[in-house]
Amino acid sequence: MARVIVDVMLKPEILDPQGQAIARALPRLGFSGVSAVRQGKRFEVQLEGPADEAALAEVRKMAETLLANTVIEDYSVRVEG
Amino acid sequence: MSAARVGVVTFPGTLDDQDAARAVRLVGAEAVPLWHADHDLKGVDAVFLPGGFSYGDYLRCGAISRFAPLMDELIPAAKAGLPVLGTCNGFQILCEAHLLPGALTRNASLHYVCRDQKLRIEQTATAWTNSFAPGQEIVLPVKHGEGRYVASDETLAALEANDQVVVRYIGNPNGSLNDIAGIRNEAGNVVGLMPHPEHAVEELVGAPSTDGLGFFTSILKKLVNA
Numbered sequence: 001m002a003r004v005i006v007d008v009m010l011k012p013e014i015l016d017p018q019g020q021a022i023a024r025a026l027p028r029l030g031f032s033g034v035s036a037v038r039q040g041k042r043f044e045v046q047l048e049g050p051a052d053e054a055a056l057a058e059v060r061k062m063a064e065t066l067l068a069n070t071v072i073e074d075y076s077v078r079v080e081g
Numbered sequence: 082m083s084a085a086r087v088g089v090v091t092f093p094g095t096l097d098d099q100d101a102a103r104a105v106r107l108v109g110a111e112a113v114p115l116w117h118a119d120h121d122l123k124g125v126d127a128v129f130l131p132g133g134f135s136y137g138d139y140l141r142c143g144a145i146s147r148f149a150p151l152m153d154e155l156i157p158a159a160k161a162g163l164p165v166l167g168t169c170n171g172f173q174i175l176c177e178a179h180l181l182p183g184a185l186t187r188n189a190s191l192h193y194v195c196r197d198q199k200l201r202i203e204q205t206a207t208a209w210t211n212s213f214a215p216g217q218e219i220v221l222p223v224k225h226g227e228g229r230y231v232a233s234d235e236t237l238a239a240l241e242a243n244d245q246v247v248v249r250y251i252g253n254p255n256g257s258l259n260d261i262a263g264i265r266n267e268a269g270n271v272v273g274l275m276p277h278p279e280h281a282v283e284e285l286v287g288a289p290s291t292d293g294l295g296f297f298t299s300i301l302k303k304l305v306n307a
Contacts, residue, residue, distance in 0.1 A: 010186075014231055015256065017191050066148070069141055069177065072184045072231055 002051035003080040004059050008068045009040035043067055044080075051079040085110040085304035088125035090155075090171075092117040092146050096133035097168070101279040105129065108297040110304075117149040122158060126304045127208070132169030132224075132277060142185065142227050143173035152178060164208035164300055165271045169225055172263070172273030181264055181273050182240065183232030189256025193226040197289035198276055199251040200262055204244055207269040212299040219292035221276035223254055228275040230257035230264075240264060248274050 010016050016038050023037040045062070047055055059077050068075040087105045089112050091098045102112035113125050117135075122128070136145040146152065152174075159165045159180050167175040175181045188194060197220050202213040213219070232240070237258055240246055248263035255275075263274025278293030 013233075014186065015189060015229075017187055017189050017256075021191055066140070066144065069144065069184055071176070071179075071182075071233075072186060 002047045002049075002055070004045045004047060004051055004056065005078050005080050006043040006045060006059065006063050006067050006075055007040060007078075008043070008063070008073050008075045009038060011072055011074055014072050041067075085127070085301055086113050086123075086125045087111070087300065088113045088115040088122060088128040090115045090117065090128060090130050090151060092133070092135035092149060094134040094137055095131055095170070097131035097277065097279055098133075100277075101129045101131040101168075104279040104282045104293065104297050107282055108294065108301050110297070110301050115151060117146065117151050120150050120154055122151070122154050122163075126307075127164040127166070127300050128155060128159075129279075130165065130167035130171030130174055131279065132171060135170055135174065138170075138227075141173075141177065142170060143175075143177035146170075146174045147177040156180060159266075159271050162268065162270050164303060166209045166296065166300070167271075167273040168277050168279065169228070169275055172275055173227070175271060175273040180271050181266055182236045183230055183264070185227055185275070186229050186231055187227050188225070188229050188254070193224075194228070194254045195224040196222070196254065198223040198254055198262075200276060201249045201251055202247070202295075203249050204247040204265060204269075206244070207247055207265045207272050207299075208303045209272045209296050209299050210247055211302060212295040218251065219295070220281070220290045221278055221293055222280045222289060223276045225255070225275055228255045228257065230259075230261040230275075232258065243267060247272055248276070 019038040063075040105112040202217045250260045265272045278296040281288040281293030
């Protein structure tokens with residue numbers, strides 16, 4: 001049983017007002033030295049079998065179809081070690 | 082001649098289907114309820130995708146609705162020329178289904194916006210806006226938290242070049258690129274917009290105008306002349 005992580009982030013050129021709001025809040029809470037924050041989503045996909053190439057291809061297809069809207073978001077797929 | 086039949090889709094979490102059906106009836110067409118879980122468009126002449134929070138807006142607005150059984154029928158029908166209008170959540174669904182380009186994301190202000198909104202009709206060569214005069218200014222309610230229209234630079238340039246921007250905000254409420262409130266597909270049968278024509282059809286209920294009626298008289302005119 002492998003676990004595959006899919007990270008979904010807004011494309012760099014798409015404005016992320018939520019990330020900006022977090023970045024603005026940090027100095028008020030005493031955290032300094034942060035120049036920007038961007039917020040994304042993390043999916044933990046539990047596989048029934050091993051994370052072989054076929055399974056990863058299937059997860060990539062899931063990301064492409066449902067987990068990410070590739071019009072505005074990028075995704076990355078990795079196996080949790 | 083029998084009345085034009087306009088389907089109104091209900092997903093779990095849809096809010097504006099009754100208003101949409103009422104607006105359809107007000108202009109003399111028949112409103113046909115369509116259920117998200119059916120593989121059946123009931124032979125309608127046009128489809129209205131109303132607003133709300135279909136499937137709780139889980140994952141992204143419209144992301145799950147886009148895969149509803151009814152959408153399996155609607156997507157090919159729309160590509161084949163069936164007139165479809167999506168407002169608010171309906172617009173989000175049309176973008177997620179790739180029937181319209183671009184996407185709708187969190188308002189730049191991060192605030193939910195609920196107000197009467199001044200708009201300009203930019204395109205009258207669509208199934209849903211042919212009753213308006215080009216450049217006509219109207220007022221419709223907007224109510225959304227995720228209505229900021231975004232698209233790649235190439236897509237935006239193509240939308241402008243092909244006259245696919247149908248409605249523009251006068252006083253942008255959400256940070257939409259190029260003040261875009263609504264767009265059409267290349268053929269002009271599919272239109273999506275964030276404002277709500279179905280909430281502006283009768284003064285009795287406190288609507289800011291009856292300008293929304295134009296969208297419904299447009300589709301009727303289109304269907305009768307077809």
